[in-house]
Amino acid sequence: MPHVFSLSSASFRAWLAPTGHPMLCDAHNHLQDDWLAPHLDAIAAECPRLDIGAMIVNGTAEENWPRVAALAQRFPFVRPSYGLHPWDVGGRSPQWLDVLRARLLAEPRTAVGEIGIDRWILSRTRPGDLPPGQLPPAALPEQIEVFLAQLALAVELDRPASIHCLQAWGQLDELLRSRPLPRRGVLLHAYGGPAEMIPGFAALGAYFSFNGAFLAERKTAHRFAFRAVPADRLLVETDAPAMSPPADWIEYPLPPAPGGEAVNHPANLAATYRGLARLREVELPALTAQVEENFARLFG
Numbered sequence: 001m002p003h004v005f006s007l008s009s010a011s012f013r014a015w016l017a018p019t020g021h022p023m024l025c026d027a028h029n030h031l032q033d034d035w036l037a038p039h040l041d042a043i044a045a046e047c048p049r050l051d052i053g054a055m056i057v058n059g060t061a062e063e064n065w066p067r068v069a070a071l072a073q074r075f076p077f078v079r080p081s082y083g084l085h086p087w088d089v090g091g092r093s094p095q096w097l098d099v100l101r102a103r104l105l106a107e108p109r110t111a112v113g114e115i116g117i118d119r120w121i122l123s124r125t126r127p128g129d130l131p132p133g134q135l136p137p138a139a140l141p142e143q144i145e146v147f148l149a150q151l152a153l154a155v156e157l158d159r160p161a162s163i164h165c166l167q168a169w170g171q172l173d174e175l176l177r178s179r180p181l182p183r184r185g186v187l188l189h190a191y192g193g194p195a196e197m198i199p200g201f202a203a204l205g206a207y208f209s210f211n212g213a214f215l216a217e218r219k220t221a222h223r224f225a226f227r228a229v230p231a232d233r234l235l236v237e238t239d240a241p242a243m244s245p246p247a248d249w250i251e252y253p254l255p256p257a258p259g260g261e262a263v264n265h266p267a268n269l270a271a272t273y274r275g276l277a278r279l280r281e282v283e284l285p286a287l288t289a290q291v292e293e294n295f296a297r298l299f300g
């Protein structure tokens with residue numbers, strides 16, 4: 001599909017890296033998350049030192065959209081994205097879509113995301129297991145309705161969209177094939193679908209972001225798939241504070257969350273680039289330059 005963007009790759013690169021050397025780009029994280037709040041100053045110091053020049057920070061629910069906007073005001077490397085995550089569909093307000101539209105219109109350079117569909121969370125959540133006050137995840141038809149409304153908004157406002165999909169790849173393929181898609185393309189974040197589906201998604205305009213968690217020994221299918229992603233559709237991400245890399249790839253450890261969960265530092269992105277370069281048997285500078293170009297083409 002054709003890609004037209006307002007800023008040329010060269011001028012985007014100049015904006016990203018005034019010194020001229022390539023920058024690392026985190027295609028997907030959640031810097032606004034509570035788990036990272038105590039570490040924000042350290043993160044803001046470490047990321048530029050590692051040449052992490054841009055990160056797409058994805059809001060997931062109405063209540064955290066203002067926090068994403070505030071981070072973009074505070075840090076030059078933050079690129080905001082707003083969406084309703086499939087896990088948060090059940091908690092949306094009646095006016096959620098109007099609030100989202102108003103925010104996107106007020107901030108013309110922002111993306112849509114994180115949006116998507118998730119069958120895994122449904123199989124994983126038994127009604128009795130939920131902590132008090134937490135809503136059960138919305139059923140798939142309701143997730144789809146909310147996903148499609150946001151995808152249509154991305155098309156209407158000409159924004160790229162970042163898509164989350166777990167255990168619903170056939171369904172996602174069907175949905176994407178049957179309607180208009182964002183002209184700039186879509187990101188299938190932390191792509192965990194089969195390698196065979198990559199050409200079909202790529203033909204629809206999809207990009208695929210490699211996550212450091214895929215460096216874990218047992219993630220052989222994920223690594224196999226990422227060898228098959230076309231070079232011009234490849235991106236890299238942390239999903240921080242989620243999806244920590246395996247222990248031997250963690251260069252920036254953080255203390256666990258109050259509930260004991262692992263917390264992923266966005267600066268682990270640099271090790272993720274090295275892991276992907278090794279996996280695809282390419283030189284790191286070539287990979288870095290290619291990913292930077294892809295990032296500019298999609299998020300522009």
Ligand SMILES: [Zn+2]
Nearest residue numbers: 028058114239
């Ligand atoms: Zn995410």
